[in-house]
Amino acid sequence: MGLNETVYNLIFKRTSTMTLACIASAFFFERTFDLVTESFFEKYNEGKLWKHIKDKYQQ
Template sequence: MGFSSTVYNAIFKRTSTMALAVIVSAFAFERTFDLVTDSIFEKVNEGKLWKHIKDKYETEE
């Protein structure tokens, strides 16, 4: 039994299992993509974002 037969029997044989696999994969991809793009954005804009410069402008009252 090869890898493709195992994957077919585990995931693609039943529609409900395949739909669940698609939903879980889409959720995992979305979370990963969001974290990676946020990380890249913060790295490119380091020193320009409010959380990096707010100490200069906030005053203690």
């Protein structure tokens, strides 16, 4: 049995398992994308964000 047949039998054969796989993959993609973009934003704006400069302005 090849990989294609195994994936088909485990995930795509029934609509319920395919729907669950789509929801789970969308959730994990969203979390990963959010973490990557947040990391990029903070790295790109190093020293410009409030959490980096608040010590200069707080009493």
